[in-house]
Amino acid sequence: MLALVCACSAVLATGAFAQEHEGEPPDEGGDDPIANRGDRYVPEPPGTIKKMRFWYGPYVMPAGWDANRVDLDIPVHNGMILQVEPELRVGPDWTEPSHQVGHIHHAHWFALDPGNQEDNYTAGNTEWIFGNGDEETRADFMLRSKAQKKGPFYGEYIGLAGPQAMIYMLHNKTAQTMVGYVALDVTFKYGTMEQLNEERPHHDISGVLWGRTFNVPRQRKRDGNKDGEWNTTEDMRNEDGSPRPIIWTSTIDGTMIGTGSHLHPGGDRVYTENLGSEENPCRDDGRGFGGTLMLKADIINRHTPLSEDYQTEVTRPSWRAPIHVGDRIQITGIYKNKKHAWYTAMTHNGAYIDEAQPPKGRCKPYLVGKDRKKRVRKKVRGRAGRVRIVKRRIDPTAGVPNRDWGHEHDTFCGKKFGFDPCEPPFEAPPDGPPASNVTIANFQYYPGGRGAPGEQALPPTVKQGSSITFLNTDQQANIRHSVTTCKYPCNGRYVSNYPWADGRWDSGTLGYDAIDGGTPDPVSSTPKDLPVGKYSYFCRIHPFMRGEFRVVP
Numbered sequence: 001m002l003a004l005v006c007a008c009s010a011v012l013a014t015g016a017f018a019q020e021h022e023g024e025p026p027d028e029g030g031d032d033p034i035a036n037r038g039d040r041y042v043p044e045p046p047g048t049i050k051k052m053r054f055w056y057g058p059y060v061m062p063a064g065w066d067a068n069r070v071d072l073d074i075p076v077h078n079g080m081i082l083q084v085e086p087e088l089r090v091g092p093d094w095t096e097p098s099h100q101v102g103h104i105h106h107a108h109w110f111a112l113d114p115g116n117q118e119d120n121y122t123a124g125n126t127e128w129i130f131g132n133g134d135e136e137t138r139a140d141f142m143l144r145s146k147a148q149k150k151g152p153f154y155g156e157y158i159g160l161a162g163p164q165a166m167i168y169m170l171h172n173k174t175a176q177t178m179v180g181y182v183a184l185d186v187t188f189k190y191g192t193m194e195q196l197n198e199e200r201p202h203h204d205i206s207g208v209l210w211g212r213t214f215n216v217p218r219q220r221k222r223d224g225n226k227d228g229e230w231n232t233t234e235d236m237r238n239e240d241g242s243p244r245p246i247i248w249t250s251t252i253d254g255t256m257i258g259t260g261s262h263l264h265p266g267g268d269r270v271y272t273e274n275l276g277s278e279e280n281p282c283r284d285d286g287r288g289f290g291g292t293l294m295l296k297a298d299i300i301n302r303h304t305p306l307s308e309d310y311q312t313e314v315t316r317p318s319w320r321a322p323i324h325v326g327d328r329i330q331i332t333g334i335y336k337n338k339k340h341a342w343y344t345a346m347t348h349n350g351a352y353i354d355e356a357q358p359p360k361g362r363c364k365p366y367l368v369g370k371d372r373k374k375r376v377r378k379k380v381r382g383r384a385g386r387v388r389i390v391k392r393r394i395d396p397t398a399g400v401p402n403r404d405w406g407h408e409h410d411t412f413c414g415k416k417f418g419f420d421p422c423e424p425p426f427e428a429p430p431d432g433p434p435a436s437n438v439t440i441a442n443f444q445y446y447p448g449g450r451g452a453p454g455e456q457a458l459p460p461t462v463k464q465g466s467s468i469t470f471l472n473t474d475q476q477a478n479i480r481h482s483v484t485t486c487k488y489p490c491n492g493r494y495v496s497n498y499p500w501a502d503g504r505w506d507s508g509t510l511g512y513d514a515i516d517g518g519t520p521d522p523v524s525s526t527p528k529d530l531p532v533g534k535y536s537y538f539c540r541i542h543p544f545m546r547g548e549f550r551v552v553p
Contacts, residue, residue, distance in 0.1 A: 044190045053184065061170055065479060066541055068167060081186060108131045108167045109130040111127040137314075140317075175542075205355075207351070213345070246349075251325060256353050257353070259349060261313075267333055273291035273294055302410075306500060307496045308410065311403065315365075343501060422495075432459050467525040467527070
């Protein structure tokens with residue numbers, strides 16, 4: 001594939017290209033990869049399956065940037081994508097960094113399809129091919145094809161005539177400039193649809209993406225939060241107070257062959273349900289939020305809860321579900337908010353639908369192949385509290401892991417998890433002088449920044465009933481920041497599961513990205529009714545940044 005820049009965002013590209021290799025790092029010799037591609041783009045015989053790696057870049061990511069990159073990609077092969085997984089690679093040895101250094105915050109691949117219907121998320125004339133969030137989701141159609149021996153072979157067809165749009169949000173969490181590549185690991189099957197269908201029926205599936213970004217307020221038990229949870233269906237509201245659920249309404253008939261969800265850290269699980277159409281609703285089976293449950297996807301943490309090193313479950317490869325025009329597919333994201341607030345959180349869902357496979361039944365998912373009759377051993381607790389082992393059929397609505405864990409990159413904290421304490425001993429500094437303004441410059445808060453020089457490190461004071469205003473001057477370099485309060489003293493180093501917001505106050509995103517948003521005017525003031533006390537805070541975008549201010553009588 002050849003990458004041509006079609007729209008520039010805050011990420012700078014130096015000779016951006018996509019280079020096809022078989023697992024090798026990109027060429028750094030300065031040669032034009034397109035002119036010297038040799039036989040790498042020569043098509044293989046129809047039916048050949050090949051694993052390839054495409055390198056996009058090099059992208060110069062200045063210190064602290066979290067900005068989007070948009071590339072227009074022109075396919076140079078006819079064939080089907082069977083598996084795809086992106087990752088960020090940084091120099092000098094082009095290894096994958098930890099989440100605390102940098103990552104792909106999200107990556108989306110769209111096909112520019114003039115015949116596609118507009119859905120709730122994408123613009124008209126596009127089809128969603130693949131999406132990746134913080135948890136590094138992998139799309140794998142091969143397992144779904146293997147689940148049913150006499151069924152069709154699934155994939156996303158990429159023809160020579162159809163350009164592809166790639167949108168990556170690359171996040172450099174450090175205060176140094178970073179150079180990196182986006183690497184796409186792709187399993188590809190060569191051939192036109194006519195050639196592929198000579199071997200076995202091949203179905204070009206349709207991808208759909210929908211969801212929403214929102215803030216989750218902290219609500220303690222004493223404030224009425226009995227279960228310690230917040231969900232998008234019951235707690236998200238419109239301005240008039242009415243419910244605002246996240247729903248995609250189908251415009252096609254077919255069979256859904258797989259679906260998976262995306263949550264941010266703090267998320268616990270997602271329920272995907274079919275509500276049916278307005279005229280012919282699905283039955284409320286009591287397992288979700290008003291419809292027939294299709295999938296309950298739990299968050300799987302590698303080591304600790306509320307971690308950046310996690311994945312969200314997906315449907316098992318043998319899972320299928322009928323979909324009809326007018327069916328309303330509702331997703332409900334659950335977030336833990338007893339001790340923390342979550343800002344710019346997300347609940348999104350991606351689904352793949354085979355329009356060539358007529359729907360089987362209504363509403364209810366089912367399994368195909370060996371899993372249809374397979375029984376698994378489960379522990380069941382009886383009335384007397386005794387646990388016994390029984391064999392039961394697989395529940396189609398139960399999620400499974402999306403992928404194997406990758407290499408060990410991230411660090412963690414917490415004695416109860418077997419790591420160092422999250423917060424080292426801390427001696428609170430004395431009050432600083434009164435101040436009405438704090439300037440954010442070069443990844444530091446002045447005054448009150450932890451690590452700022454001299455008296456600038458002393459926490460400024462503000463009288464109760466007054467505000468203190470934060471100004472992000474780094475916005476001039478397209479660097480966004482936030483001021484987000486965290487449990488005092490909030491002095492531990494940034495790791496995968498620390499720090500988190502305590503919900504007392506958040507400035508919002510100070511700075512603006514054309515795709516991801518924020519505040520064009522990078523200024524925010526604390527509310528005048530903050531209680532007297534010590535307030536430590538961090539930057540959500542660069543959590544190594546810390547500071548403190550105090551409200552005094």
